Amino acid sequence: MEYIYSLLDTLEHIFTVFADYAWGMPLLILLVGGGTYFVFFSKFRPYRYIAHSVGILTGKYDDPNTPGDINHFQALSTALAATVGMGNISGVAIAITMGGPGAIFWMWVSAVVGMMTKFYTCTLAVMFRGKDSAGKIQGGPMYVIREGLGEKWKPLASFFAIAGLIGCAPMFQSNQLTQIVRDMVLVPAEVVSGTAESTFMFDAIMGLIIVGLVSLVIFGGIKRIGSVASSLVPMMVVLYSITVLYIILNNFADVPYYFSLILTDAFTGQAVAGGAVGEVIRTGIRRAAFSNEAGIGTEAMAHGAARTKEPVREGLVAMLEPVIDTIIVCTMTALAILMTGVWTETGADGVTLTAMAFSTGVGTVGVVILVICVLIFSMTTMFTYSYYGTKCLGYLIGAEKQHYYNYFYVFTIWFGAVASIDAVINLIDGMFAMMAIPTMVSALILAPKVRNAAKDYFARYDAQQMKK
Numbered sequence: 001m002e003y004i005y006s007l008l009d010t011l012e013h014i015f016t017v018f019a020d021y022a023w024g025m026p027l028l029i030l031l032v033g034g035g036t037y038f039v040f041f042s043k044f045r046p047y048r049y050i051a052h053s054v055g056i057l058t059g060k061y062d063d064p065n066t067p068g069d070i071n072h073f074q075a076l077s078t079a080l081a082a083t084v085g086m087g088n089i090s091g092v093a094i095a096i097t098m099g100g101p102g103a104i105f106w107m108w109v110s111a112v113v114g115m116m117t118k119f120y121t122c123t124l125a126v127m128f129r130g131k132d133s134a135g136k137i138q139g140g141p142m143y144v145i146r147e148g149l150g151e152k153w154k155p156l157a158s159f160f161a162i163a164g165l166i167g168c169a170p171m172f173q174s175n176q177l178t179q180i181v182r183d184m185v186l187v188p189a190e191v192v193s194g195t196a197e198s199t200f201m202f203d204a205i206m207g208l209i210i211v212g213l214v215s216l217v218i219f220g221g222i223k224r225i226g227s228v229a230s231s232l233v234p235m236m237v238v239l240y241s242i243t244v245l246y247i248i249l250n251n252f253a254d255v256p257y258y259f260s261l262i263l264t265d266a267f268t269g270q271a272v273a274g275g276a277v278g279e280v281i282r283t284g285i286r287r288a289a290f291s292n293e294a295g296i297g298t299e300a301m302a303h304g305a306a307r308t309k310e311p312v313r314e315g316l317v318a319m320l321e322p323v324i325d326t327i328i329v330c331t332m333t334a335l336a337i338l339m340t341g342v343w344t345e346t347g348a349d350g351v352t353l354t355a356m357a358f359s360t361g362v363g364t365v366g367v368v369i370l371v372i373c374v375l376i377f378s379m380t381t382m383f384t385y386s387y388y389g390t391k392c393l394g395y396l397i398g399a400e401k402q403h404y405y406n407y408f409y410v411f412t413i414w415f416g417a418v419a420s421i422d423a424v425i426n427l428i429d430g431m432f433a434m435m436a437i438p439t440m441v442s443a444l445i446l447a448p449k450v451r452n453a454a455k456d457y458f459a460r461y462d463a464q465q466m467k468k
Contacts, residue, residue, distance in 0.1 A: 012423035019426035022433035023286050031295050032285060034440045035113035038120050041447055045458065046119045046319060052461065053316035066307045088325065089240075089374060090176045091287045092333040093353040094425065096343050099283030101258070102265030104334045106284025111326035114294025115319045120443045121295065123315030123450045124148065125304035134399035139304010141297040141439045142395045148446050157395070160297060160438040164392035167431035168298065168385045169409065170214070171416025171424045173378035176351040178206045178417040180374050184355045184367050200418060207417030211410045214382045236376040237329065243369045244332040247361035251339040258338045286429055288330075289436070292322040296432050297439035301388050312457040315450070336361060350421050382413065 095103040121141070130143035145157035182202055248255065266280060293299050299321065303314045333354060337343050340360040342353055351374060358366035386409050394402030416424050443450075 012420055012426070015423050015426035015430065019430040019433070022430040023282060027433050027436060028282060028285055030440050031117075031289065031436055032110065032113060034444055035110075035117040035295065037444065038116040038447065039113060042116060042119070042451060042454065046116065046316065046454065049316055049458065049461075050319065050323075053320055056313050056317055057320075066309050088329045088333055089354050089370070089377060090172070090351040092330050093337060093343075093350055095283055095287035096334065096337055097353065099280045099287075100265050101262045101334070101338060101343075102267070102280040103284035103287065104262045104331065105266035106281050107288040107326055107330055110285050110288035110294070111292060111322040111330075114288065114292050114322040114326070117294040117440075117443070118292075118299055118318040118321060119315040120447060120450050121297070121300045121439060122303040122318035123311045123453065124443060124446055125300035126306065126308060126311035126314045127449065127453065128446075129304055132394050132399040132402075136399065138391060138394075139306075140301035140391055140395075141435075141442060142392070143304070144300070144446070145438060145442045148449070149442060153442075156438045156441065160435055161392040161395045163431050163434035164297070165389060165405070165408075167296075167428060167435045168389040168392065169412035169416070169428070170378075170382040170385050171412050171419065172428050173381045173385075174207060174210050174413045174416035175419060175421055175424045177210060177374055177378040178203050179421070180351045180355055180371055181206060183352045184359075185371060203418045204414070207414035210379075210382075210417065211413050213379065214386070214413060215406075215410055236373055236380070237324070239369065240373045240377075241329065241332060243358065243362060243366060243373075244336045247336045247339060247357070247366075248332065250361065254339055255335065258335055261338070262334070288326055289432060292325045293432075294322055295436050295440050295443075297435045298385075298388050300439065301391050302384065310457060312450075312454050315454075385409075 092104070092107075095107065099106075121144075124144045125139040125141075128144045128147040129137050129139045130147045132138050141160045142157040145153050145160070149156075182199065186202065266284075288294075289296060299318060303318050306314045306317075308314055337354060337357045340357040342356040342360055355367055355370050358370045362369070386406055389409055390402040390405045393405040
């Protein structure tokens with residue numbers, strides 16, 4: 001047992017150093033600067049078609065005979081199953097713990113910019129779909145790079161796919177699901193004593209249980225994942241949102257104060273040791289990237305599977321994700337944590353901090369609701385990420401062998417359950433940074449093609465609207 005603890009500590013240190021270097025200033029400039037470039041390059045035009053993107057989701061423009069595996073709504077649900085998840089519950093808590101309330105402001109900034117990043121990357125995911133070794137149409141940054149930039153750029157495509165094998169692993173989700181069941185259910189009930197040995201044994205058993213549940217879905221492929229996600233995602237968002245709104249409404253008079261605190265701390269860094277504003281910004285952007293995945297490339301793989309001949313439509317649908325995920329859900333979580341005061345009164349982190357906010361704001365029933373939400377959030381995210389990983393492996397070694405990824409995937413579920421939250425979050429953060437490099441580089445180079453396609457599509461759509 002001592003050897004296992006020593007190994008986990010060593011891995012935690014390595015992953016922390018890796019993530020800190022990966023999320024240095026160059027990557028922040030690439031993500032935020034690149035997204036800002038998309039905003040001005042597009043002349044803000046896609047923002048004006050948000051209402052149309054909602055109309056696309058209703059199925060009005062669906063055509064079952066077009067190429068792709070899932071409809072627009074299922075593509076959005078699949079992407080949201082990955083983004084509206086533990087990043088909203090645990091990620092926000094981690095952002096506040098590491099970067100203070102001001103980190104939330106920089107999450108907002110990243111979300112607004114990320115809307116345009118998603119428009120470009122997800123439009124490209126449909127525009128430059130390619131075929132895998134089995135002849136099936138696929139989307140994602142690796143195919144965008146290969147089809148859009150040519151053979152000489154294939155090493156960059158392979159780099160994305162290799163990083164995606166680890167970046168798409170579900171370790172954070174299994175870690176936080178295990179943590180909330182252990183800390184908020186079994187330890188208080190004295191089923192688990194809280195000692196290192198009993199904690200490890202429970203985590204190991206819980207990891208095996210999660211492996212079994214996830215396996216029932218992921219071996220069914222994207223159609224089963226899309227079906228399950230489209231059923232569970234709306235329900236989990238509504239249940240979670242109602243509970244958080246209850247906490248906010250009970251403390252409604254304090255809302256202006258906490259918004260002011262977020263804005264003030266964003267530029268002073270008073271909640272971070274030494275007043276490090278740079279750390280507040282970096283934390284906010286890191287957590288926003290983990291939350292809404294704009295520019296990372298995972299979202300492009302989900303939207304690349306949509307049934308459509310109009311790439312711009314899928315880009316418009318993808319723009320809704322940062323709004324739902326970061327601006328709405330993450331903000332509500334942040335207010336619940338700040339309003340209940342648990343962020344200053346406890347030494348908890350991650351999902352446990354959010355659970356304490358729910359317990360303080362709603363009572364025991366709040367913890368029960370959060371456990372249910374965490375279960376659904378984490379499970380649907382784990383369903384979706386397996387699809388991303390299999391696509392990455394399929395690109396590297398062939399579609400006929402991509403199913404082997406799921407065996408590695410279920411192992412990482414168990415590893416995430418027994419590892420520390422710091423080790424898990426830093427490893428995934430670091431690999432997300434690696435995935436962002438080829439995604440953003442290719443999107444920036446191919447941006448003129450997206451702008452031309454958008455100009456054509458919006459002209460046709462506006463002409464149709466004028467006739468009505």
